[in-house]
Amino acid sequence: MKDVLPPEAGELRFLEDAIRGVFAGFGYGEVMTPTLELEAVLEKAGERRFKRSFRLFDENGNVMVLRPDMTAPIARLAATRLADRNPPHRLCYFANSFRPTRPQRGRRSEFYQAGLELIGDDSDAGDAEALAIACRALDACGLRDYSIVMGEVSFFRSLLDSAGVSGAGREAVFSALAARDMVELGAVISGLEIDADDRQAILDVVSLRGGSEILTTALDLVRGPGMEEALKRLARTLYLVGRHGFAGRILIDLGLLRNFEYYTGIVFEVLSGGLGFPLGGGGRYDGLLGKFGRPGPAVGFAVGLDRLHIALMEEGGLDLPRIPGAALVGGMDSEIELAMNLRDKGIRVLSIAGDVADEEARRLAADAGLSYVVIPADGRYRLEGGGGVQTLDRDEVAGRIESQP
């Protein structure tokens, strides 16, 4: 966990606002859920990773959990609070979640995410919409170097079905592949009593990644309708993402599972060349809502705002809009009316007491990121900033600041 000061907090809010605008542009409505969830309710998600979370007791002895992600609370909300409304539901959130972890760059026990869920739609068009919104949100934040790597967990699951891998062997395969431990995976697979062909096919599939040509390569490995359907769905999704204008952003990785067990269809991760870890991800989870009592398909994703911020700094910083602003000496006492008058015109005014030295006023303006200092001088005003010093009448000050923010 960490404290966030200016200007970091302002930059994170800028990113949040940029993304909020994109989500709203696709008709997603924002939801807020409680920071604490009842453990007994959250456990319905059946997500083993949630075992590692912060817990406390309420006054009746119920175990409460600091929410470890936002997808499960929103699935709960959709299955209960929205039960009487017809799907699809388009919901988004900007919220902190909590998971105990050893902190390092881009990974903290409290993390802040922007995300959305499209609930009640099982189409590839829904998958494509989620991917396209992710791209558009990153574009809106000004991120240049990013790719989204996409897989389909049902492709691999169908392969295991057709090879007859079940029970403990299947779990061992999934756990090795989720960690991308190829040595362990090789050992697990050589211990399975399956055909040599199937063994090779499993090893081939997990290293299949690259551009859209991978979908063609993968056709040779298809054994059974489930795998073929998964590839077709990926191809259709890719086509639709292309119609949104983002085909060039998508990579394919057929061994991608992600660490959450609730994914059932496409899964994806947002990668930036400047970062050693994904800055976001998501996927389709058609089984999760049913666990909260109201079955339905859903797809969603989340982007870590802290990670996105790091990626943008690696690319040279954020392109923040310049807002006109000034520190006004006397704004707290002798010049209150001028301060209010400037604010009415949309200018940010940092009020400073009239007896503060000019040098101190300049320092305060610089610390607050304001371009101008306004100092009363014999009935007129000295305006410092914008590349010079001018003495102006009272009614000229606002116009000058606005003309060159």
Place this chain on the structure above:
Amino acid sequence: MIESPLEPGCLRIAVPRGNLFSGTVDLLENVGFDVGELRDNERKLTFEVGEGRTIISTRPADVPTYVEYGAADAGIVGKDVLLEQGRNVYELADLEYGACRIVYATPAGRDPEDELRHLGVTRVATKYPNIARRYFEELGMQVEVIELKGSIELAPQVDLAEGIVDLTATGETLRQNNLVERAEIDVSTARFIANRVSHKLKARMIDELARRLVEASRK
């Protein structure tokens, strides 16, 4: 300016200066890297080895750190280090050299189980506190793990610990220090690891390198 490690077309590989070093340099030479300077210059830390690939040489325990953060795209490191640290890196291939075993050993002529029955807790000195803790937890044995940075075999001789968990290749050091192996905890060999983002954004280069390393190591 330092070039981004994830620059397309370039690959930065972390290799360990330690027990695995000579075997690693031989292997890199066999796959066609220009390793002359890497072999001869112990002070230098980064080496250009051709085809846009850079080697960085680090302490063995630091290799997974460089790779996890993406400061290196890939690396070569012993399985013992991976087991101990549990870092979030992808383990892509077993390169099979540098084989050793992680063992639990106690002094000859003493019965560790009998001592444990009387005291309830035994002290174990090790460079691998996480591996040791996991192992004894699974056994249901109560131990006090004492972390040391080196010369682990000294600990039982000066009554710092009743036993040790350490790496052994031939067992010679154990014998010289009058220690008897009581259990094999794990087997370790050199592994090829990759950063999880590089694994996707530089898929072709990393797969190609993994393939060549595996081929050369099986010769």
